Amino acid sequence: MHLKSRIFYLVIGYVIFILFFNNILFYVTTKETLVGNVEEQSVHAASNLRNSIDQYKTSVKYVEDIVGQQLRLAAIAAKERLSPQAEHVTNDELEQISKELGVSHITLLQKQGDDIIGVRSSDSKEIGMSTKKWGYWYTAFLQLLESRNVTIPEGQKLPHYWSGPIEHADTDPSKIDKWGYYYDGDTDYIINPYVEDIQIKQYDRLAGPDLIMKKMIEDNPGILEMTGFNYNHFGKPLKVSKSQSGQYFVSLYDRPIPFGTYMYEDRDRDIDNVRQALERNEPVTYTTVVLGKKVIKSYIPVPSDADNQQLDYPYVIGVVFDYHMIRDVLEEQITTMAARIGFLTVLSLVLLYFVFRMIGRNKDEAVRVTQEAYIDEVNDMFTTIRGQRHDFLNHVQTIHTFLQLKKYDDLHRYTGELIGDIRQTNDIIQIGHPAIAAIVQSKLVTAMDKKIDFRHEFAPFGSLNLGVKSVDIVKIIGNLVDNAFDEVTWLPVHERWVELRGWYNAGNLFISVRNPGRVLDEEERRKIFMPGYSTKNSGDHSGIGLAITKERVGSYKGTITVESDIGQGTTFTVCMPLQRFGI
Incomplete structure (x- = not known):
């Protein structure tokens, strides 16, 4: 296969690989972004739920306090109707007063x-x-009897009065009641009016956590379920209490799931993630399959109120998100992106084809021009050699004539000129590198036209692999020598000289070009290799010769330096590693 075709197909393969890799990267990053968005959405939903629950609790607390105050008023009213000694009070009397005061019982x-x-x-x-085993309730009763006031943090506290939180009735756990306890020391008993908290239950149905979650799930189609996990009791043995009537019940504050549903159960991981979320105080998210459905489960911690941990327990809000929502969005984006990439790929390949054709044409043209110049220079050198061989007989005849006429001074002068010409040609031939020999021969002709003393010295390269393409070595030497010729053209004829040297040392090829003339300052030495910059005033110079030279030298990992001193002239030195590329 042609080299250019191989490069073309290699580039196409590389482009396809990059596009394929880009698609995979896009898929992965988009998936991670969507999963991250789900976590943010879950956290946002949980935050809204928490705020709503906090508002609900505040409202419930307000309603509870109002009910508690009403119970206190009922207790004071009952006290005015009752005997100070319990033994003189009848149960029927209490039933009658309860009905009159509008409470369930006293x-x-x-x-x-x-x-x-x-x-x-x-x-x-x-x-x-x-009531001995009622915990802080019993403590509150003792404080009422002993000091007329309650100081424990739990419950509602008013003068001579305490009201506990809503809770199951110990004598009938099927009921959830609100109790009030009044004692001012004028009686030998605590007055305990209570009501079945129908108002709180009604409020819970109208604005409780379950209704809030239902609304959130409706507004967020991707959310399948929301669950409240009681950190103190979820994953632990169920704390069951036994009422004095022999019935078993779970306290409102001991329920593992205080609100929400728990259908998408992954119990072991749920227990661990609830613990991690609250202990780290940061959301925990993972992907799993539950009930045959791939879901994303998030756990958002809600720490307890430090001022009232008995009644405000820490909990974690669990959010179950349907992973298929992500898949659908991802597939839609991938389809759209694939269509765009496909179109751009076809367009890029078409443009790439035409670019390769243009590059191929320009490259072929550049190679043709360079080869023609190279061939012309080689032909000039061989023409010189053939001319010397052709004129050899004439030289011999001339020498013979000078000998016959005994004109030894003329003979000495003539043979000196002849030997110098032959030595110069031999020096070029001994370079051992056709491209270098040709460019040196070409520059000799130019130097003679411009009356420049062109001095050249090259170490014999022979079959040594210089590691620089012939086309590039011609560009480098040609640009440096032409630049030196232009610099000395402005000098008097007897001061015009240019020195070209080439040698190799320590695995590197060195080429230097030196010429007399003005000294370059630091600013000029810094800018001299910039495209378009020239130290000459003539409009015939584009200022790109040295820039091209630096670029070619750099392509071989080489360096080019410039030194300019009084008495030494200006010297450009090129250093490139040997045997890197074939000639």
Whole structure:
């Protein structure tokens, strides 16, 4: 296969490889970006949910406080109607007062030994009820009896009054009630009015976390599920309490899943990721398959309120995102990008084809011109050699004539000129490199026309592989010598000389060109290799000869330097490594 064709196909293959690699990179980066967007979307949804839940909790707290205040008023009103001694109060009396005050029931609690017992109540289940194992509730009762006020952080605290949070009734866990406890020291019992918290339940149905999540899922089609994980209890044995009626129940604050649904269960990893998310206080995201569906699960931590950790537990919001949404978006983008890349690829290959044709034509033309110049220079050299051989008989006859006439001075002068001419030609031939010999011969002719003393000295290269293409060696020597010729043309004839030297040392080829003339300053030496820059005033110079020379030298990993001193003239020195490329 032709070299140019191989290069063309190699470039096409390289372009196709780059496009293929670019497509893979685009796919991977786009996928990562979309997954990152999903995580951001999940975090954003969880943040909105958290804010909504916080607002909900604030509203619930406000409603609870209002209900608690109403219970306190009911307790004060009941006190005015009741005897100060519990033994003089009847259960029927409490039932009647409860109906009149609009509360569900009223219970009277009395301290008996190390326990506080329900001694009278409008609800028969409350009679004989023990509170000793009720934790901070029992502590609150003791504080009421001892100091008339409650100081524990939990619950609502008012003068002579305490109200606990909404919770399951210990005597009937099927009910969720709100209790109030009043004691001012005028009675031998704590007055405990309570209501079944229908208002809170109704508010929860209208504005609770489940309704908020349902709305968010509707607004975000990619979200399949949102779950609230109770950090204190999720993944741990279920904490079940037994009521005094013998029923089992789970406290509102001990539920592993306080809100949301939990259908996309990956339990072991869910437990680990919930723990990591809250302990690191940063979202955790991973991709998995659950229920035969590929999903992205994110876990966003919500730390507890440091001021009220009993009632405001830490939790993690889990968001399950449908991975197929990413796949659909990714496929759409890939299809669009593939169409664009396909069109641009075809267009690039067409343009590449025409560019290669133009480069090939220009290259062929450049090679043709260079080869013609090279052939002309070689022909000139061989013409000189043939001319010397042709004139050899004439030279011999002339020498013989001078001898016969005994004109020895003329003979000495003539043979001296003849030997110098022959030595010069032999020096060129001994260079051993046709391209260098040809360019030196060519510049000798030019120097004679311009009356320049052109001195040249080259180490015999023989069969040594210089590592520089013939075309480039001609460009380098030709540009440097032409530049030197132009510089000395302005000098008087007897001061015009140019010295060209070539040698090799330590694996490097050296070429130097030296000429007299003015000294170049630092600024000129710095700019002299810049395209378009010239130290000559003549409009015939483009200022690109030295720039081309530097570019050619650089292509062989070589260097070119310039020195300019008074008495030494200006010297350009080229250094290039040997045996790098074939001639």
